[in-house]
Amino acid sequence: MIREKLEGYYHAIFEKELLEEIIAVGTYRKVKQDELLLDIGDNFEYIPLMLSGAIKISRENDKGEEIALYFLEHGDTCTITFVSGLQSSKSKIRGVAEKESEVIFIPIEKLEAWMIKYKSWRSYVIESYNIRLNEMIEAIDTLAFMKMDERIFKYLSDKVKIMGDPILHTTHQDIAIDLNTSRVVISRLLKKLENDGKIKLFRNKVEVLQY
DNA sequence: ACATTAAGTGATT
């Protein structure tokens, strides 16, 4: 089962013995949309290797206010989990399936040995850590330097790319939660984008015309 | 028909 799923992308970047180990200890699972994979405060037990779909990674402050940080997609892994996992600290992030996704879960104990044993694994982890860091920096830039109207538009176009569909099935309230603002603000700015001809609004639905 | 939820809007801070 896992063997076939690893063909293609991962087959090209991991050496044969490592692939065999992944097949031996990994668990393949299809996760449903909105399924919670990792919550804040959880212990890390597995590291995900993304095959398809998308996982939304978000943060929450002590008041329970949320903010979306970035997405994990095909070929990605969450190296944050890996490095934090080595120190067995608790998760500071939340991961929720944005759509139906296929993931291989690898028990975290295996990973340290692989770092020494497999060059391809080492490169993969370092590379992925770098990608995560850059995503994080982008998230900071967005938060610190972009105005709300720009943030909304970026949010919409990112989401369109991830979902592979210009029609987003979401409510203004949902967007407000992801951007940590109020629904009223979202409604107003979305209206403005609609007047500019960039999007079309419906109930529970936003069609993005330019992205 | 009524209740609930989503979205639109003016006024105020």
Added chain:
DNA sequence: AATCACTTAATGT
């Protein structure tokens, strides 16, 4: 950009 207060529209029971 946030909050309040209220309206209108769509949808579920």
